[in-house]
Amino acid sequence: MIVAMEDLKGKVIESIVCDKDGQFINFKTEDGYQYSMKHIQDENEICYIDNIDGKLENLIFKEVVDCECRKESNANNEVLYTDFKIEVDNAYVIIEWYSSGESYYNKDIVINKTRSPRGYNEINVYKIAHKHIKNIDSCMEYIEEQISILIEKAEKLLYCMADDEINRILMNRYNCRSQVLEKYYNTLCKIKEELEDDFRLIKKHNEFLINVNRDFTILQEYDLSERSDTINETLSDLYNILVAHTK
Numbered sequence: 001m002i003v004a005m006e007d008l009k010g011k012v013i014e015s016i017v018c019d020k021d022g023q024f025i026n027f028k029t030e031d032g033y034q035y036s037m038k039h040i041q042d043e044n045e046i047c048y049i050d051n052i053d054g055k056l057e058n059l060i061f062k063e064v065v066d067c068e069c070r071k072e073s074n075a076n077n078e079v080l081y082t083d084f085k086i087e088v089d090n091a092y093v094i095i096e097w098y099s100s101g102e103s104y105y106n107k108d109i110v111i112n113k114t115r116s117p118r119g120y121n122e123i124n125v126y127k128i129a130h131k132h133i134k135n136i137d138s139c140m141e142y143i144e145e146q147i148s149i150l151i152e153k154a155e156k157l158l159y160c161m162a163d164d165e166i167n168r169i170l171m172n173r174y175n176c177r178s179q180v181l182e183k184y185y186n187t188l189c190k191i192k193e194e195l196e197d198d199f200r201l202i203k204k205h206n207e208f209l210i211n212v213n214r215d216f217t218i219l220q221e222y223d224l225s226e227r228s229d230t231i232n233e234t235l236s237d238l239y240n241i242l243v244a245h246t247k
Helices: 120-157 164-197 199-219 229-246
Strands: 013-018 024-029 033-039 047-053 066-073 079-088 091-099 109-115
Touching: 013 120, 033 091, 120 164, 120 199, 164 199, 164 229, 199 229
Parallel strands: none
Antiparallel strands: 013 024, 024 033, 033 109, 047 091, 066 079, 079 091
């Protein structure tokens, strides 16, 4: 059944699959439907997803609060771009389809709504949970390594004959950072245990884990023992989202 973009409003998106060649993008919703956004080929027209503004993963497990479709034409009133904006709480994505202005054929982008196969959504949620578990393992391995490095550096300062004030500042830096990392290690360990026990709990942790993976990817580019505003800001963000998620 062909539906308007607005049919997604109020739905909770459970998974998204985007064709690598830009020919379609599928949204699975919690109520068991699939919305397939695609171009139905007529003749030799060219039509494909040219750009996606925003991260599709930020839409997962969130209710769509607004969505709209906008078309852009050239001087000959030929549709060149069709933009679909999907908005959820604190995030949005714009999917931009390009159509060749030289084509005289159909350039419409349709959204086909169908029932998802029974059990499909649960399988998809399991895949998302499994991917997060792998990311958690990588994060925990990185955290464990960095805690060990920071503690070792702090211990060496105990035997250093340098200025006491400098030592105090450095030890405070190492200890504060290792404490934040240790809190994360313990939290990620608990979340991993929860997901392994019931993968459906990923809905509770998904946004948190996306942010964690993003920030730890940033940290891996730095030496955590060094003085850096980026490290301080990233660790501060990590601490704040940890507090918000665990309260």
